[in-house]
Amino acid sequence: MPKKTVVIGFLGTQLDSGQGAGRWEKWRPTVSLAQHEDTLVHRLELIYTPTHAALAQRVKQDIATVSPDTEVRLVEMAIADPWDFGEVYAALYDWTRGYRFDTDREQYWTHITTGTHVAQICMFLLVESRFIPGVLLQTAPPKKQVQGDPGSYALIDLDLSRYDALAQRFEAEQRNAVDFLKSGIATRNRRFNALIDEIERVAVRSRAPILLTGPTGAGKSHLARRMFELKKARHQMKGEFVEVNCATLHGDGAASTLFGHKKGSFTGAAADRAGLLRTAHEGVLFLDEIGELGLDEQAMLLKAVEEKRFFPMGSDREVTSDFQLIAGTNRDLRIDVAAGRFREDLYARINLWSYTLPGLAQRPEDLEPNIEHLLARAAAESGRAVRFSAEAKAQYLRFAQSPEATWPGNFRDLSASVSRLATLADGGRISSALVEAELQRLRWHWQHAGSAGAPEGARLDALMGEEALDALDLFDRLQLEAVVRVCRESKTLSDAGRKLFHRSRTQRSVVNDADRLRKYLQKHGLSWDAVCSH
Template sequence: MSRKKVVIGFLGSQLDAGGGAGRWEKWRPTVSLGQHEDLVIDRVELMYSPRHQGLAEQIVQDIGNVSPDTQVNLVPMDVADPWDFGEMYGALYDWARAYPFDPAKEEYWAHITTGTHVAQICMFLMVESRFIPGVLLQTSPPRRQKQGDPGSYTLIDLDLSRYDGLAQRFNRAHDEALDFLKSGVATRNQRFNALIEEIERVAVRSQAPILLTGPTGAGKSHLARRMFELKRSRHQVRGEFVEVNCATLRGDSAASTLFGHKKGAFTGAAADRAGLLRTAHEGVLFLDEIGELGLDEQAMLLKAVEEKRFFPMGSDREVSSDFQLIAGTNRDLRRDVAQGRFREDLFARINLWAYTLPGLAQRSEDIEPNVEALLARFSAESGRAVRFNVEAKTAYLRFARSPEALWRGNFRDLLSSMTRLSTLADGGRISTALVEAEIQRLRWLWQAPEDAGTDAPSAVDLDALVGPEVAAQLDLFDRVQLELVVQVCRSSATLSEAGRRLFDRTRTQRTVVNDADRLRKYLMKLGMTWATVRGDTAA
């Protein structure tokens, strides 16, 4: 049993109008629905303004003359201004929510030929969002005006998944966006690729704050700028990308730099200053190292993010700025919240979309494509091609992927390494000798200060770390092991880095690698934490 055909549309106060017998000599879109010999419309839901009551009743009578089996329901829609989008969409939305749609028994065609342009757009949006579960109906007049000629009609299904060509174009645009965020580097790390997949969707769909965490040099600043450029290419932002490292802000200059100030607000404030939040209006504000902000600035930032308004220093009048916030940090803000160094309410606000960028040592399979990309960039900038010979490339990658390569500075270290090799490459060829020298340079760069000289005495005071009673019970084997662990911890920037160095062999034999957790548990057995081992008195 075929479903009934139901047309939903607006009365065309101009196109459907006409009086006397002459009205049959013109094409009227709503009446034409009943004039097609190959089409039977079972019902028409005809929306009209009460001031056009007479015309509406005339249309009902005329459709009855040409298609007696078509039922026409007049739907009065009293909209004061049919060109007001909010008013028109609200009226159509309210009608659709109350209408008893039954897609199993009826198919719905939304007629978009009549009504104001605003009404037609609202009808489109109702179908696209599935509040009206149907397709669009477009009617057109005959090429030559002829009495009784109904013209033509076209159905438009907004389910884009049915259009292979459009789906392919969408997938291509999606792939291009991912490639753009990764700067054209064909990364192989599955975790990183999945991370970028989600970031791409969030970047083009959300205006909410985004938090990027990860070690220094992992690419937070670069990714934030690429996200902004992707949004700008989609016409989602009109303002600028404004970046500031919060670690460089201190005292009055912190609030002044971010929120601006009035002349005379503090000593040295010789003129008004707009501040970076207003500079970022309708754009993106990237606050790197947000954990370094003071508590007062954090409170002001929270208000600016939530309300889009704030007070410049020394001003009693609020200003506004509508920006998207991207924050970056290499700190664990959860710990800072627990220790009172970071506001819990601000952390909750910026933690809606939080992503941790892995360091280069955790993406060893991505070292090779990044090396190739950096060499290509150097070649383009210098005007001379640079490449490894086969043996040199093998030697470099073997070292770069080994546990010995700490990549403490992450991509900054890799960029510096490629710059040195490219600059020194005679004839554009990076030789094995150059690679061996570069490896020695990197080893020196990452060498722990305690390892620089054998004459340096041990600076580990076990009595202070674990207490005299516990220290006295340690075997020589345990004492020597603990002293070495402490030395490695103190020469490492992070718990993860220390864990990689200490478990450099067994980590390769594990399915799930969590060096930081292994080291943390070892320290806990002796009543120590990362902070106490490092001598962090602030903690």
């Protein structure tokens, strides 16, 4: 048995009005609902305010004239201000919560042609949230005004799951946004992909501060700019992207650069200065290395972030700036908070959305797509295509993904390396010889640029050979490097053993530190004499 049709709608105080016989000569949206010969409205829930009770009665009588089978129920709703969103929504919500919907026997159409715009929006929201289980009903007058012509109507189902093509467009748009944030690089690291997926949703839905942590060169600045460009493309930002490295700010210059100053506020302040916070109005302010800010500047920044206003240096009048803050740091701000170097209240404010970008060594599977991306960028800049030979590419990737490649500068190191290879490639071809020279350059650079974990004295390749070294897990390699370093700093095998086992030796009934250390070295094919002679 087909379901009965029930329409819920507001009385149109203007469109449904009319006096005498002349009212039948114009199109009245509520009355027209009952005039469609191919559609029977079994019941109409007609909502009206007390001041329009007479009009509601007249419309009810007119519907009875054209459609005797349509039951009209008049629903009086005491709404003092039909343009007050809160009042209208509350009244409708209360009514729907008390209404007995019978979806097994009835289908519900919510009429949104009549009523104030506020009422129409409220009706839309109630249908979308399924408080009114049904669809929206939109009516329209006939193209030519002819007496008795009911015009047309359309049903709008807000269940978007029924519109696969539309849903696919939304999904494609989100994929495009994620791809944009990754600069078009097809990353393979699952953790990084999940991180970027969440950042995309936050970037387009929130203006709250975002904290990006991670080692130098991990891409914090680049990602912050891409987030801004994504918001700008979606018309969510009117202002500009303003970037400042807080490590370069010192003394009076720090507050002046960020918050501006009045002329004469300190020595050298020869003119007024707006400051970068005001420059970032309606845009994004990216404060890289935020942990380097002084405590006074941190207090001023907290006020600016929370209240959107602050005092420039030397001014007794506040200024305003509405910006989104993205902060970057390679430090653990929790440690700085505990040590009193960073304000706890500021950290709490900027830590709503916090993301740690993994270093390049933590994403070995992403090295290849990033190398291809950098080669394509180099080709676009130089106007000539550059490619690895198959052997050279395998050679470079084998080193780049090995524990030996620590990439302390992360993507800056990789970008510089690929740039050198692309520049030196004769005929646009990167050969094995060119790769070998580049790998030697990287080893030398990392060794002398502060490889604290593996100084010259603890190099294992000379002791074990590259093949045996490549067979070690990173954990075993780092542990062995530390042991070798202690051995070379000690006078005897026993002395080194005492240093290395100074805790566990107290728990043993028989103590032989030298023997324990000798067996550990033998496990890796090493001896005390071999270790100390290099």
